[in-house]
Amino acid sequence: MSVSIKASTGNPFARVLSVASYVPSRVIDNAEMCTYIDSSDEWIQQRTGIAERRWVGEEETVESMALAAAQRAVERAGIEGSELGAVIVSTVTYFHQTPSLAAKLAHQLGTNGAAFDISAACAGFCYGLGQAESLVRSGAARYVLVVGVEELSRFTDIHDRTTAFLFADGAGAAVVGPSEINGIGPVVWGSDGGQSQAISQTTEWSEAVANGQTPYLAMDGRSVFKWASGFITDATKQVLDAAGLTPDDLDVFIPHQANNRITDAILRHLKLPERVVVARTIKQFGNNSAASVPMAMDQLLTTGKAKSGQTALLIGFGAGLVYAGQIVTLP
Ligand SMILES: CC(C)(COP(=O)(O)OP(=O)(O)OC[C@H]1O[C@@H](n2cnc3c(N)ncnc32)[C@H](O)[C@@H]1OP(=O)(O)O)[C@@H](O)C(=O)NCCC(=O)NCCS
Known part of the structure; x- marks a missing residue:
């Protein structure tokens, strides 16, 4: 039977209402890192820009970091948790296959809104933001919480000198809601699964557990570098x-804090004016995947390096390989 199905009615525009982050307590400087791997402070700083990174302390978990960042973001947005129509969490380090971290988080924040996790690694926050913008504009949700959270210290072999110096922990969160003027540009996103081995889990969980091991992240650093400094530069122009x-x-330019040399390569091609503020939080926080873009945004705003109302370009990229980016007006 042919029927007339009512379409959802939403809001003309969306914007980021707030951003917040949670910085884990354990500081691992390069001197400590070099007790785990054969490396040097000079090599790590020169190749990546990282001076120190944050790892979780004993009391901190993916769940606790996500909740802390989310509560701050909701408070800064000036709404109640119960008003969230959707909660999206991006993480590759929540080790419960099911239920989602988002559903737990939604409950802790006092909402029964839609809740789901996404797996888009270091592009995850920008993937979530793209979805949040669509949900608000379609009317599927009035307020959407997007969280990027990682505990990569648990998913990294600290004795592997190809990865250990790079990865870190942390959480960032943002609330997206309706707006009179547009505050989020179209998401530019995509994937290249042909390069899925460039950053990937060493073995399946079941196989690893049967052998009494933990799976870790393995990375072909050169392939990732080539892809990020070439293809991602073009994607940034598309944004x-x-x-x-x-x-x-x-x-403001807020690239995923993968590696300062990748940021430099993008900047060389993008030819940004000198006055543009570029996020370099990798120096203190390392590469914490889905958390890196919202953490960097929050740090720039709270330290006064960036200001509310300014125009920022966000770009995330990583395991998949996947990428996503958009222009936002800073909250
Ligand atoms: C990981 C990365 C820093 C490695 O740098 P690289 O120059 O490609 O390193 P290579 O593996 O080619 O090794 C170069 C030299 O450094 C040495 N080296 C490798 N790892 C080292 C370490 N941790 N410490 C010190 N020396 C190291 C190698 O032994 C080699 O020495 P040699 O020239 O005497 O043979 C680089 O590939 C990179 O930045 N990739 C992108 C990774 C990334 O951003 N991932 C996140 C995406 S989300």
Whole structure:
């Protein structure tokens, strides 16, 4: 039977209402890192820009970090947790296959709204933001919480000198809601599963557990570097084009904190004006995957390096390989 199905009615525009982060307590400097791997402070700083990274302390977990960042973001948005129509969590280090961390988090925040986790690694926050913008504009949810959280210290072999110095822990969260003027540009996103081995889990959980082991992240650093400094540079230009902007329109650039040399390579091609503030939080926080973009945004705002109302370009990229980016007005 042919029927007339009512379409959802939403909001003309969405914006990021707030951002917040949680910084884990354990500071692992390069001197300590070099007790685990054969390396040096000079090598790590020169190749990545990392001086120290944060790992969880005994009381901290993926769940506790996500909750702390989320509570701050909800408070800063000036809404109640019960008003969240959807909670999206991006993580690759919540080791419960099911239920989702998002459903638990939603309950802890006092909402029965939609809740789901996404697996898009270091692009996860930007993937979530793209979905949040669509949900708000379609009317599927009025307020959406997006969380990026990782405990990569548990998913990294600290004696593996190809990965140990890079990965870290942390959480960031943002609330997206309706707006009179547009505050989030079109998401530019995609994947290249042909390079799935470039960053991947060493073995399946079941296989590892049967052998009394833990699976870890393995990385082909050179392939990732080549892809990120080439393809991601083009994707970053597409983010600007999609929003109808040029580099001159930007105030802030927040790339995933993968590696300072990748940021430098993107900057060389993007030709941003000198005045544009570039996130470099990798120096203190390392690469904490889905948490890195919202953590960097929060740090720039709380330290006064960036200001509310400024225009920022976000780009996340990583295991999959996957990427996503968009222009936002800073909350
Ligand atoms: C990981 C990365 C820093 C390694 O640097 P690289 O220059 O490719 O390193 P290579 O494996 O080619 O090794 C170069 C040299 O450094 C040495 N080396 C490798 N790892 C080292 C370490 N942890 N400490 C000290 N020396 C190291 C190698 O032995 C080699 O020495 P040699 O020239 O005497 O043979 C680099 O590939 C990279 O930045 N990749 C991108 C990774 C990334 O950003 N991932 C996150 C994406 S989300």
